[in-house]
Amino acid sequence: MGSRELRAQLDQWERASDLHRSDRNWFDEGLHLITTPALPWGDEARQIAVDSYRRFIHAEMWDTGEGGRAMEADIIAFMGGLMGASSPAGRLTVGGSESVLCGILAAKAKAFAKRFPGLGTEDRYPRPFTGGDAGPLVEFSNGRKSAILPSYAHYSSYKACALFDIEPIVVEPRPGTFYTVHPDDVRQAIREDTILIYGTAGTFPYGTVDPIAELGRIAEERDIYLHVDACFGGYIIPFLERADYYQPALEPWDFRVPGVCSISADLHKNGMAPPPVSSIIFRDASLLSDLQALAPPFGTLTGTRAVGPIAGAWTMLARLGLEGMKQVSLESIHLRDRMIDGLASIEGICITPDSRINLFCFYSDTLDLRPAVEVLRKAGWAMATKGVPAPVSVAVCTLPQNLGRVDEFVENVAAAVKEAAVPLERERAVAMEDLYGGIRA
Ligand SMILES: Cc1ncc(COP(=O)(O)O)c(C=O)c1O
DSSP states (O other): OOHHHHHHHHHHHHHHTTGGGGGGBOSSOSOOOOOBTTBTTHHHHHHHHHHHHHHTTTOBSSTTOHHHHHHHHHHHHHHHHHTTOSSOEEEEESSHHHHHHHHHHHHHHHHHHHHSTTSOHHHHSOBTTTBOOOHHHHHHHHSOEEEEEETTSOHHHHHHHHHHTEEEEEEOOOTTOOSOOOHHHHHHHOOTTEEEEEEEBSOTTTOOBOOHHHHHHHHHHHTOEEEEEOTTTTTTHHHHHHTTOOSSOOOOOSTTSTTEEEEEEETTTTTOOOSSOEEEEESSHHHHHHHHHHSTTTSSSOSSOBSHHHHHHHHHHHHHHHHHHHHHHHHHHHHHHHHHHHHHTSTTOEEOSOOOSSEEEEEOSSEEOHHHHHHHHHTTOBOOEESSSSSOEEEEEOOGGGGGGHHHHHHHHHHHHHHHOEEOOTTTOOOOOOEETTEEO
């Protein structure tokens, strides 16, 4: 293809990708940080993060990884510290799914280390490049393990179970509660072969937080690994806590809870970083080294890792610092509060309860909103939808780039509901297909 033709094709694909409409996107991807009255440095911070990404675009974490490794260590130390760990260790990954997979594999690695306490990590597994005696590993793998997963845990946790031969034991929320598990139900579900309890701090798409402190007590009592999936909440809750947003304060949900072993948290969501970049943070280096022995050489699922996204994320965090992240987090959550006020004032519209982060859903008990959702999509709004509460709930994630669109969206929803929603015939209403990031789930 000649360069003129090539440019035309790229222009077309760029337009089709709707990059220019990120302010109308209520999913979490896109250009998150812009200048607003509360964030006068927004554009500048985004630009230097993008420049830094570009600067390291050819670097990988091997031979040209010196800078990348330093930036990675810096982010893990900063965030792990804010999440209450005194000597955290961890890795940056290509996304929340990989971070979740690493956390769950680390639970398996820890269970293995417990089963074969006399073996040093180098002896436990085949050596990364030369092979070796895998005897104990084979013996360990012969017994299947199980994990306690809330039914609404992100699908990457189920993917991990499938990949790592772990049986998921699914715990449902109790009737009358919404997207949180009851600790007694988790306790009841534990078996002899259970190696993991999984909790979420900021569920998708309801923004709820599991009772991590109580899950931590159970994990400690039973000596079971507890992973907290804070892919959505991890880069906003610590800053909102420090900005005194939560009144009353949130129950501890992070390493302040002694049973918590690892936390997954996405920089390409509330960390404002250009994708793909997420973090898996361990309470201490021994958990990472157990994982590294099973998943050499880094403890991640990948081999070659790109430095560009790590550089983008580091630069963004370094530029914003604690104060900037507090301001960004407050801006995002204030947008959520404004959006909830606006949507709740539309007749027939309800808001899902107990969101603790910049993510929630609206739905209706009396109206079938499916035709209204189609009207909104045709008008260019990008939203994730779920079939719960049936027949449809619409996910809304508010980020700084959406500032100028909140009132317009509320007006558009009111008009679409008036024009297209019909009375809900509950018996006949089939749940709308879940749509997640524009993909039918
Ligand atoms: C709670 C939670 N966990 C994990 C993930 C997976 O993240 P990713 O899409 O970056 O792999 C998501 C993504 O939305 C999420 O919301």
